[in-house]
Structures are given as C-alpha cells and as structure tokens.
Amino acid sequence: MKVCGVELKGNDAIICVMSKSMGLYDIPHVRVPRITIEDAGDAEQMRKFQFTFSKFLEDYKIEKVVIKGRAMKGKFAGGPIGFKLEAAIQLIADVDVEILSANMIKTTIAKSPVPIDFRDTGLKKFQETAFQAVFSYLESQSRA
Incomplete structure (x- = not known):
C-alpha cells in the first residue's frame, strides 16, 4: 500500500510517499516534495490546490x-491556512485520509525507531x- 505523509506548514503541504511490503520500506522519488498555495483566501486557488493534490495522488x-495533526489552540496551534488545506485534502473524492496526532507519531517512533538515518x-x-508521519502510520498498521 502506498501512503502519502503530509505536514501542513504555512502555505505548503509537505509530502513524503512511502510503502511497505514484506517488512521492507520503499520511498519512491516523486516530482514535487511540496504543493504550495499562494492565496488560501481565493476560492479558485483552493480548487487548484485540491486538483493538484488529487492529481498527485492519482x-x-x-x-x-x-x-500530521496540529493543535487547535495554544502555543503550537496550526494556522488557519493549514486547516483550510487539511479540509481540501480530506474532501478529495475516493481518498482515505487520516489525521495522526503528534503524540501517536512520537509514541510509535519510540517503540519502533526508524531503522536508517x-x-x-x-x-x-x-x-x-x-516522513515520520507516514513511517509511524505504516509501523502502527504492521503491529495491528
């Protein structure tokens, strides 16, 4: 199963694609390490972001x-643009999207450290x- 890990930071969706088969991880080379939006307040640009992300997945x-989930409030809260990008990704048809808490990622990596630098x-x-998000997801699935 190919899984795409995403970190939303500012106007960027930072991407890492990984798969795991028979205990071996594969990180294929992808043409873009991030998908960016210039103005998240513009509906047309949001549609373009969603289309670009959907096309990438396809x-x-x-x-x-x-x-990777972000806090809703507090010192480390995610910005409003990040939450809009998250919603745009979640609303892509026929794609299974899951939000992973930072705690889940940290706990999984502590139990199953990344085998390479x-x-x-x-x-x-x-x-x-x-990378940590997608690695922890694949590790949690192999232990389930």
Missing part, C-alpha cells in the same frame, strides 16, 4: 493520506516530519 497511485533516505530535511 499519478503515484496513492491509497492513503496521513496528515534520515539523511540516508534521499529526502530533503524539510520533509522529515511528513
């Missing part, structure tokens, strides 16, 4: 999207949180 045959994955440093 092109790479991604079956599931996991988004992140620098050896070939991903950019800014993709690390999306």
Whole structure:
C-alpha cells in the first residue's frame, strides 16, 4: 500500500510517499516534495490546490493520506491556512485520509525507531516530519 505523509506548514503541504511490503520500506522519488498555495483566501486557488493534490495522488497511485495533526489552540496551534488545506485534502473524492496526532507519531517512533538515518533516505530535511508521519502510520498498521 502506498501512503502519502503530509505536514501542513504555512502555505505548503509537505509530502513524503512511502510503502511497505514484506517488512521492507520503499520511498519512491516523486516530482514535487511540496504543493504550495499562494492565496488560501481565493476560492479558485483552493480548487487548484485540491486538483493538484488529487492529481498527485492519482499519478503515484496513492491509497492513503496521513496528515500530521496540529493543535487547535495554544502555543503550537496550526494556522488557519493549514486547516483550510487539511479540509481540501480530506474532501478529495475516493481518498482515505487520516489525521495522526503528534503524540501517536512520537509514541510509535519510540517503540519502533526508524531503522536508517534520515539523511540516508534521499529526502530533503524539510520533509522529515511528513516522513515520520507516514513511517509511524505504516509501523502502527504492521503491529495491528
């Protein structure tokens, strides 16, 4: 199963695609490490963002999207644009989307540490949180 991990940060949906088969992880090279929106207040740009994300999922045959959740309030609360992008992703037809809490990600990685150094994955440093989200999801599924 191909899973897309997403971290929403500012106007960006930072992406990491990963699959796990017979205990082996695969991180395919993807053409874009993030999908950006210029003005989240513009309905046309929101539709374009949603279409672009949907097309990305279709092109790479991604079956599931996991988004690292953000706090609704408090010091580490997510911004309003992030929540709009999250909704746009969740409303894409025929895509299974799940929000993972930061605590779940942290707990799963503590129980099942990443077997390689992140620098050896070939991903950019800014993709690390999306990587952790998708890794923890796949690990939690293999233990379920």
